[in-house]
Amino acid sequence: MARSTLLARSAAACLALAILSGPALAQGDPLSGLSPEKQAFLSDPAMLERFGLTPEKLQTALNGRSAADVDAYATALMAVVEDSKYKAGRDPAEIALNPQARGWNAGTTLRPKMFDKLKRDDGPFSLKRYMYQKSGVPTFADAPVAIRKEDLVAGKVEVAFVGVPLDFSSGWRDAKHAPMALRGMDGLVGADADGGIDPGLVLSIADYGDLAPDYMAPDRGLDHIRAMIAEMASVGTVPFIVGGDHTIMFPDVAAMVDTYGAGKVALVQFDAHADAELNGDHMISDNQTLTRLLEQNLLRGSDVTLVGLHGRDAGPATKKRLTDAGAKIVPTAAIQEKGWQSVMSDILSGLKKGPENVFVSFDMSVLDPGDAPASGRPVPGGLSMREAIPMVRQICAQTRVVGFDLLDTAPILDPTYVSRMSANYILHACLSGIAMRKTGTPLRTAKR
DSSP, X not given: OOHHHHHHHHHHHHHHHHHHHSOOOOOSOTTTTSOHHHHHHHTOHHHHHHTTOOHXXXXXXXXXXXXXXXXXXXXXXXXXXXXXXXXXXXXXXXXXXXXXXXXXXXXXXXXXXGGOSSOOOSSOBOOOXXXXXXXXXXXXXXXXXXXXXXXXXXXXXSEEEEEEOOOSTTGGGOGGGHHHHHHTSSSSSSOBTTTTBOHHHHSOEEEEEEOOOOSSSGGXXXXXXXXXXXXXXXXXOEEEEEESSGGGHHHHHHHHHHHHOTXXXXXXXXXXXXXXXXXXXXXXXXXXXXXXXXXXXXXXXXXXXXXXXXXSSXXXXXXXXXXXXXXXXXXXXXXXXXXXXXXHHHHHHHHTTSOSXXXXXXXXXXXXXXXXXXXXXXXXXXXXXXXXXXXXXXXXXXXXXXXEEEEOBOGGGOSSSHHHHHHHHHHHHHHHHHHXXXXXXXXXXXXX
């Protein structure tokens, strides 16, 4: 950025601060002497929120200032906003790539089947060495491995785990190591004592390996992820996607829409954050995934249910925008007040009025840090595992879940096993629910 630009931004910001910290003058309407343009600027809640202001805070800060100071304050803030915009010729629109590179698509080019050294029939295959070994090379749920769509078809695979080791807009938080860490962690095998079923004995499960993101330009990988998840769904397999941060929800849900059609997929998003930010610096990131799904008409607002929203992420303006679009918001406070059983009854009633196909996206931030300290963006006061497990089990047992993703587990932030264990138990809860739905096993829910 040019030195003159930096100086201009710094001067404008300092001027605004100097005005606010200067001596107060007579009381009065601080905006009355401004031009209509400046009055509109300082009356825009979205613009004020950008500077950490509300109409009330602005009123308090400017009361008693002279008309000239208020005008200079508005001018300074408008200059900061204007100077922060993209300007052709000054700002590069993107980081240049090299289309002439020999390995342009090397990371996502599939290995030809003829290169399989050991000829085998299509279908999942075991990586175990010993007959009674739980797992030789770790796999999700100790399941056999499938590496091609033909394996899914031949094995009549009902649920396939797939890792997406991608740190996108939460790069330092280590979400890319979650698939590897969760494969080696307990919690995905065995009977569900509360559900009364062992999903491994009921469902045909496979580990579909990891997809290949481009770590240098992560946005390039989204189309590939979308295509691969859609490929899994196209043969009737339910993808269980393990991320990666919440940016991955975009290609995951888009793949469901590609498979089942627009207007035929509902989203239930367990998340502390709405991920509905507007006007981000980049067109896609973990905190604006829902925004892009709605803007591109991949989802209708009425088909979105947000569960577990809490903390400082979604202000009144964001909540109003989502509810005006038809989205249903179930904050953590409502779950704590009414109990998870009552809340789940309301959620399920709402889902019955929408599309049959349900995609569940579970961000680990929805859990209280006591149960999951290693989430990408942890927020105190979240759901407990005692609430989250039965909620996930019930939604997977009583709706037609066509896909599930578990996102924002960041193993490096938790030197213990707690976060990884919690993540696998959430995955197992949905597996159990799908198995219960298949077998007609009734839910056993305690009454409050």
